[in-house]
Amino acid sequence: MNLEQAGGGATAPLLELRGAGKSFGGVTALEGVDFDLRAGEIHGLVGENGAGKSTTMKIIAGVHHDYRGEMLVGGRPARFRSPGEALAAGVGMVHQELSVAPELTVAENVFLGAQPVTRLGLVDWSRMNREARGLITSLGLDLDPRARMGDLPVGLQQMVELARVLFSGARILILDEPTSALSPPEVERLFTVLRRLRGEGRGLIFISHFLDDVLAISDRVTVFRNGRRVTTEPVAGLTKDAVIGHMIGRRSAELHMGETAELRGDDARPVAMSLRAPGLDIDLRAGEITGVYGFMGCGQIELARALFGKGRIRGARIEIDGRPVSLRSTAAARAAGVAYVPENRRMMLFREAPVYKNVSIAILDRIHRVWLRPKAERRIAQTHIADLQIRPPQAGIAVGSLSGGNQQKVALAKWLTHLPKVLILSEPTRGMDVGAKEDVIRILRSLRDRGVAVLVLSTEPETILTLAERVLVMRKGAATLSLSRGRIDKSHLLAAA
Amino acid sequence: MSSTAESRPPRRSAAMGFLLGQLRNIAPVIVLIAMVAFFSSTSSTFLTVANFMNILSQISLTAIIAVGLTFVILTAEIDLSVAAVANAVGIMVAYFTLQPEYVNIANMPVHGVLAIVLTLAACFAIGLTTAFGVTVIGIPSFIMTLAMMQIANGVSAMLVRGQIAYNFPDAITFLGSGSIFGVRATIVVALVFLVTAHLVLTYTRFGRYVYMVGGNREAAEYSGVNVRFVIGAVLVIGAMCSGVAGMLGVAYFGSAQQTQFDTYLLDAIAAVVVGGTSLFGGRGGIGNTVIGLLVLGVLNNGLDHIQIDSFLKILIRGLILLAALIVNVYAQALRAPRTADEG
Numbered sequence: 001m002n003l004e005q006a007g008g009g010a011t012a013p014l015l016e017l018r019g020a021g022k023s024f025g026g027v028t029a030l031e032g033v034d035f036d037l038r039a040g041e042i043h044g045l046v047g048e049n050g051a052g053k054s055t056t057m058k059i060i061a062g063v064h065h066d067y068r069g070e071m072l073v074g075g076r077p078a079r080f081r082s083p084g085e086a087l088a089a090g091v092g093m094v095h096q097e098l099s100v101a102p103e104l105t106v107a108e109n110v111f112l113g114a115q116p117v118t119r120l121g122l123v124d125w126s127r128m129n130r131e132a133r134g135l136i137t138s139l140g141l142d143l144d145p146r147a148r149m150g151d152l153p154v155g156l157q158q159m160v161e162l163a164r165v166l167f168s169g170a171r172i173l174i175l176d177e178p179t180s181a182l183s184p185p186e187v188e189r190l191f192t193v194l195r196r197l198r199g200e201g202r203g204l205i206f207i208s209h210f211l212d213d214v215l216a217i218s219d220r221v222t223v224f225r226n227g228r229r230v231t232t233e234p235v236a237g238l239t240k241d242a243v244i245g246h247m248i249g250r251r252s253a254e255l256h257m258g259e260t261a262e263l264r265g266d267d268a269r270p271v272a273m274s275l276r277a278p279g280l281d282i283d284l285r286a287g288e289i290t291g292v293y294g295f296m297g298c299g300q301i302e303l304a305r306a307l308f309g310k311g312r313i314r315g316a317r318i319e320i321d322g323r324p325v326s327l328r329s330t331a332a333a334r335a336a337g338v339a340y341v342p343e344n345r346r347m348m349l350f351r352e353a354p355v356y357k358n359v360s361i362a363i364l365d366r367i368h369r370v371w372l373r374p375k376a377e378r379r380i381a382q383t384h385i386a387d388l389q390i391r392p393p394q395a396g397i398a399v400g401s402l403s404g405g406n407q408q409k410v411a412l413a414k415w416l417t418h419l420p421k422v423l424i425l426s427e428p429t430r431g432m433d434v435g436a437k438e439d440v441i442r443i444l445r446s447l448r449d450r451g452v453a454v455l456v457l458s459t460e461p462e463t464i465l466t467l468a469e470r471v472l473v474m475r476k477g478a479a480t481l482s483l484s485r486g487r488i489d490k491s492h493l494l495a496a497a
Numbered sequence: 498m499s500s501t502a503e504s505r506p507p508r509r510s511a512a513m514g515f516l517l518g519q520l521r522n523i524a525p526v527i528v529l530i531a532m533v534a535f536f537s538s539t540s541s542t543f544l545t546v547a548n549f550m551n552i553l554s555q556i557s558l559t560a561i562i563a564v565g566l567t568f569v570i571l572t573a574e575i576d577l578s579v580a581a582v583a584n585a586v587g588i589m590v591a592y593f594t595l596q597p598e599y600v601n602i603a604n605m606p607v608h609g610v611l612a613i614v615l616t617l618a619a620c621f622a623i624g625l626t627t628a629f630g631v632t633v634i635g636i637p638s639f640i641m642t643l644a645m646m647q648i649a650n651g652v653s654a655m656l657v658r659g660q661i662a663y664n665f666p667d668a669i670t671f672l673g674s675g676s677i678f679g680v681r682a683t684i685v686v687a688l689v690f691l692v693t694a695h696l697v698l699t700y701t702r703f704g705r706y707v708y709m710v711g712g713n714r715e716a717a718e719y720s721g722v723n724v725r726f727v728i729g730a731v732l733v734i735g736a737m738c739s740g741v742a743g744m745l746g747v748a749y750f751g752s753a754q755q756t757q758f759d760t761y762l763l764d765a766i767a768a769v770v771v772g773g774t775s776l777f778g779g780r781g782g783i784g785n786t787v788i789g790l791l792v793l794g795v796l797n798n799g800l801d802h803i804q805i806d807s808f809l810k811i812l813i814r815g816l817i818l819l820a821a822l823i824v825n826v827y828a829q830a831l832r833a834p835r836t837a838d839e840g
Contacts, residue, residue, distance in 0.1 A: 310718065334721025347715045352779075361709055361720040364702045372700055414720060 012075050014039050014203040015060065015091070015172055021068035022055050030055045030227045033069070037172060037203040042194060044218030044235070045207045048247055049459060051224035053207055057174050060205075061093045062086030073172075092170030096177040096297070100157050102150030107132035109149050110164050135163045139193050155186030159193065166197075173197065174205045179213045180297045180476075191217050209295040209497065211240050223247055244491045265470035265484025270321075272453035273338065273422045275307060277316035279478030284422055284453040289444065291468025292457040293493045299477035300457040301343070304424050307455070308340035309333035313477075320421065334362065337421035341411050341428065348411045351400030355390070355410055356381035358399050362414045384413035388443060405436025412443060423447060424455045429463050441466060461490045473497050521773035521780070521828035525788045525821070528771075529795065536799035543802045550681070556794035557683035558583075558742045558749060560786075562765040564694045565738025567786045568731040570769050571698070572711045573778025574631070574638040576735045580762035581649035582623055583743030584755070588653045590616040590669060590744045591662035591753040602660050609666030617740060623649065624736025628729035638732070646762075653755050662753040665744075673748020683745055690738065695783040707731060711778025763818070768793050771821040777829055792817075 013036040022030040030052045037043050047053045058064045059071065062080030071078050073089055080086040083093070100109050107125075108115070110132045116124045132145035141159055149157060158178065165173060175194075179187045194204055194217060208214050214221060215235055222232040223246040230246045269285040280303070284290055294300050305311040307318065309327030318325055320336050327333045333340070339362075342348050349358055360367065360377040367373050367380075381395040388409040390402070399410055408428070415423060428444065429437045444467060448454050456467050464471060471488065473481035473496040481496035516523070537544040562579050569576045592604045593612035607615065623645065630641040665673070675682045698704035706727045710717045718724045742761070747753040772789025774781025796817060800810045 308719075329723055329725065330718050330721050331723035331726075339721075340719060342719055346713075348719050350709060350712050350716055353709070353712060357705070357709070361705075361717070361722065364705060368702065370701055370703075372702060372705055 013037055013072075014074060016072040017056070017059070017069065018072070019069035020056065020059055020071070022059065022064055022066075028227055030059075030067070033224075033227075033229045035222060035229060035232075037205060039171075039201045039203055040198055041219045042198050042204045042206055042217055044214035044221040045205055045224070046209070046211060046214055046221060046243060046247060047224030048461070051247070052227040052229075053224050054176075055227075056224070057093070057176065057205065057207060060086070060172075061091060061174055087165075087168050087170065090169055090171040091174070092165035092168055092172070093174040094158065094161050094165055094176065094178060096180060098154070098157055098161050100149050100161055102148075104149055105145065106136070106143060106147050106149060106152070106160050107145035109160050110135060110145075110167055112164060114167075132163070135167055136160075139163060139166075140196055141189075141193070153186070154181045155183070155189065158182075158190070162193070170202075172203045172205070174207070176207050177209065177295075177297075178206070179208060179210055180295065187213060211243055211494070215240060215243070225249055240495065241491070244494050247494065248490045260487060260489040261465040261468065261471075262487050263469055263471060263483055263485050267484070271319075272321065273307065274319045275303070275313070275316055277313045280313070280316075280474070281479065281482075282472060284455050285470075286421070286453045287448055287451050288469050289448050289454040289456060289467050290470045290472065291464035292455065292472045292474055293461060293464045294457075294459065294474035294497050296459055298474045298497065300459075300474050301426065302477070303474070304340065304342070304426050304455070304457050307333070307422070307424055308338055339415035339420035339423045341408075341415070341423075341425045343426035343430065345404070345407050345411055348414075349399050349407060352398055354396045355385070355399055355402075356395040358410050359384060359395075359413045359417075363417045366418060380417055381413070384416060387416075388413055389439060403436075405432045405439070408432065408436065408440060409443075412440070416447075419447070419450060419452055422453045422455065424457070426457045427459070427463070428456055430458070430460065461493045464493065465490065517828075517831045520831060521775065521825060522785065524824050524828075525771055525773050525785070525792055529788060529792050532792065532795050532799060536795065536802060540799070540802035543799060548798065548802075550684075552791075552794040552798045553684045554681045555798060556768075556790045557681065557687040558746050559761060559764045559768055559793070560687040560790050561690050561742035561745070562739050562761055563768040563786050563790060564690045564783070565731075565735035566765050566769050567694065567774060567781070567783060568698075568707060569638075569735045570774050570776065571707050571778055571781060572728055572731050573714070573776075574728060574731065575766075576627070576638065576642045576732065576739075577762065578623075578627065578642040578645035578649055579735060579739040579765055580758040580760075581646040581653070582620065582736055582739040583746060583761060584758040585623070585649040585652040585656075585743070586616055586620045586740035587743035587747035587758070588656045588662065588753045588755075589619055591665055591747060592656045594662075594664045594666055596662050596664050600660055600662055602657060602662060604656075604662075609668060612666050613668065613744070616744065617737070620736055620740030620743075621733065623740075624733035625729075627736060628732040631732060632725040632729045638728075650755075657754060659755070662747075663751070665748050665753075669744050670748045673745040674751065683749055686741070686745060690741070691783055691787060698782055703727070703730070708779055711775075711780075713779070763814075764793060767814075767818045767821070770825055771818065773825065773828070775829060776822075776825055789821075 015037040017033060017035040020030060020033040033052065033056060035056065045053050055064065059067050062083045062085050065079060065081045078089060080089065101112065107129045111128055116127045118124045129145040136143045136145065139159060143156060149160065178190060182190065198204060206214060206218055215238065218235045220232055220234050221238060221243065223230040223243060225247060265288065269287055271283045272286045273284045275282050292300050292303065302311060302313060306313045306316060309330045309332050318327060325336055327336065356378045359381040367376050378395045385393045385395060390406050390409050399407060402410065429440050432440065444454055456463065458464050470484045472479050473493055475497055542548060562583060566576060566579060590612055593607050593615055595606035596602055596604060627641055627645050630636045631638045672682045672686055677685050698707060706722055709722065710724050710727045714724055743758065746758060750757060768789040769786050770776060770789065771792050772781065772785035772787065774785045796814065800813065
């Protein structure tokens with residue numbers, strides 16, 4: 001609690017990690033990380049997905065406790081066993097997905113679980129509203145504590161959550177992607193509040209993919225790559241290019257596969273499907289792989305869903321083969337020749353059902369209008385099993401017992417019996433071992449060669465750079481970069497996202 | 498690394514795993530055998546051909562309702578309006594039939610065939626209304642069918658106004674109270690419904706969709722299955738089965754009046770669930786429903802054969818239903834650890 005007191009002056013950091021490491025089931029996620037946070041500092045944290053940012057923060061916030069190395073809070077050794085313990089010691093975290101109760105008032109959200117009560121044991125509303133107003137005013141905001149949370153814009157909801165964490169007495173604040181859902185004025189307001197908190201001597205850790213935001217608000221920036229801390233530098237004199245260079249690592253000799261790509265978009269090819277919406281304009285061409293890159297929450301999931309008739313994008317017009325269509329259901333999208341493999345296999349597969357039923361579900365109507373033909377289903381499944389090298393090669397075993405890569409192949413096989421016009425895939429290679437990844441890439445390329453318009457959406461630049469012949473980068477629901485020719489590498493994607 | 502290995506549940510033997518996986522199918526059969534054995538040993542009149550036919554006759558109307566409900570529960574939805582719809586439809590067919598002088602109902606007599614057609618059309622409309630509320634508006638089926646239950650009861654009340662109707666179209670009278678080759682006609686109709694439903698669920702594309710939508714609704718939708726159509730269709734099937742049971746039921750009872758089907762709601766749900774069809778959807782089927790019907794039929798009938806307090810019967814049925822629900826949910830939980838490992 002008395003962190004500054006224990007630290008003894010401005011030189012001792014609020015928080016320090018020494019040689020922190022963490023493994024998950026034999027895979028090292030973090031190794032030898034030193035990190036420190038000073039009082040009155042905003043410390044930016046950047047790195048690609050899986051670089052070790054979140055693991056580090058989860059150690060600090062008490063989510064992981066079986067880590068290597070040691071942590072000092074206010075100069076004293078500490079090892080939190082739960083987020084509650086971390087909060088009690090003054091370490092609070094505001095997550096990317098806000099955990100607010102939309103039906104409750106602002107004041108109730110601030111005091112969630114700790115409402116002040118009268119002597120009779122009833123909630124002391126007037127005191128709660130008064131104190132909530134005080135806290136909110138101290139953040140420089142003017143907000144009615146009796147307003148319903150769900151009626152507020154996301155930016156203000158985030159402020160209320162921030163107020164809650166501050167109310168719990170946090171001296172160290174971790175903010176995970178705080179700007180990803182905010183409009184530019186909201187970002188400005190957040191920064192004003194963060195600077196105010198910095199002025200009060202608190203330490204803030206600002207995790208973000210948005211490098212412009214990080215450079216605008218941070219005093220120092222720490223870059224992670226492959227589970228290690230690459231560098232910690234004062235923001236003065238640091239450029240976006242330099243940060244990206246640290247994030248992806250400079251390899252002068254040779255660039256690895258997927259770190260650079262030669263785009264070969266051909267505008268002569270026919271457009272199989274197109275979507276026009278404010279700020280977003282996308283053409284999917286037959287025989288081409290289009291890649292959409294963006295961070296989590298950039299709107300690519302919504303784009304994929306809208307193209308498959310699940311959900312809508314405001315003001316969007318969709319055309320297939322030049323004709324406007326209205327995709328009211330996924331069944332309508334399938335009938336129109338659109339196929340979709342979502343990012344989460346659980347959303348796509350019937351784990352307890354055998355492989356052949358998982359494959360045939362999308363083509364039962366083509367096998368027979370009324371009756372089931374199990375023999376035909378198994379024969380078709382067996383063909384795909386052979387083509388895609390699904391292991392074990394049995395059509396009758398439950399999909400849930402296959403490995404992740406083989407499950408992904410089954411999810412793909414569903415759409416391969418009768419080739420779709422358009423195949424949309426979210427994160428097609430995420431979480432797969434190298435062999436399965438290469439298989440999937442090979443399959444997608446062969447589909448392209450057979451005239452399918454393939455759309456790959458991913459948060460991993462490697463996936464996009466490996467597969468795409470045409471690239472679109474999305475940010476907050478709009479396209480920020482659209483390229484069809486020339487040589488690009490990761491830095492182009494990261495800079496635009 | 499070692500800690501993750503230790504935290505896994507101990508591996509079960511293959512045979513044990515199979516038995517646990519089949520718990521929902523095996524348990525009801527064991528219960529049925531045990532009950533038949535118990536009632537046979539305690540009552541001399543229980544184990545006779547005549548009594549067996551009697552049991553079949555007693556469960557035949559429940560069976561027709563339970564067929565529709567099996568479709569609904571397989572998609573992980575529920576229909577609480579089945580008994581009320583049966584009642585309303587039974588009264589409707591009487592409303593379209595000429596009643597004796599002393600029945601004081603302002604009804605609308607038409608030709609028998611037309612009466613049946615009109616009644617079935619009304620029943621279809623009720624099913625469509627439920628389907629619309631659930632699939633288009635998005636009301637949870639539990640609440641939507643609760644409202645439809647009240648509406649159907651209201652229709653019943655409006656049509657008979659506390660009176661009792663006695664006449665029905667000839668075809669209905671025959672199917673509800675007649676016999677075919679010495680077998681009660683309702684048993685034959687129930688058999689036709691059970692067999693047809695089994696064929697539909699097992700051998701048709703629609704049947705596969707019912708199971709897949711119940712097994713993983715999201716995956717079905719992302720596979721391009723028209724999930725809303727499937728759910729709407731099972732709700733209409735549920736209403737139509739209830740309607741047929743209602744029409745035959747009034748003839749079976751010999752009269753049409755309010756609230757005469759009230760016990761059928763619990764019986765039909767109990768039959769499906771006791772038989773082992775999962776409340777979470779996707780598992781079970783007509784075979785399970787048949788076993789469930791027999792369990793309930795034997796229980797109700799057997800309790801009449803051994804001298805027992807008739808009020809205690811109600812409590813016993815409640816306890817049996819609770820036990821079945823526990824097995825139903827527990828069977829799902831037992832499966833979960835084997836499929837929960839992330840792939």
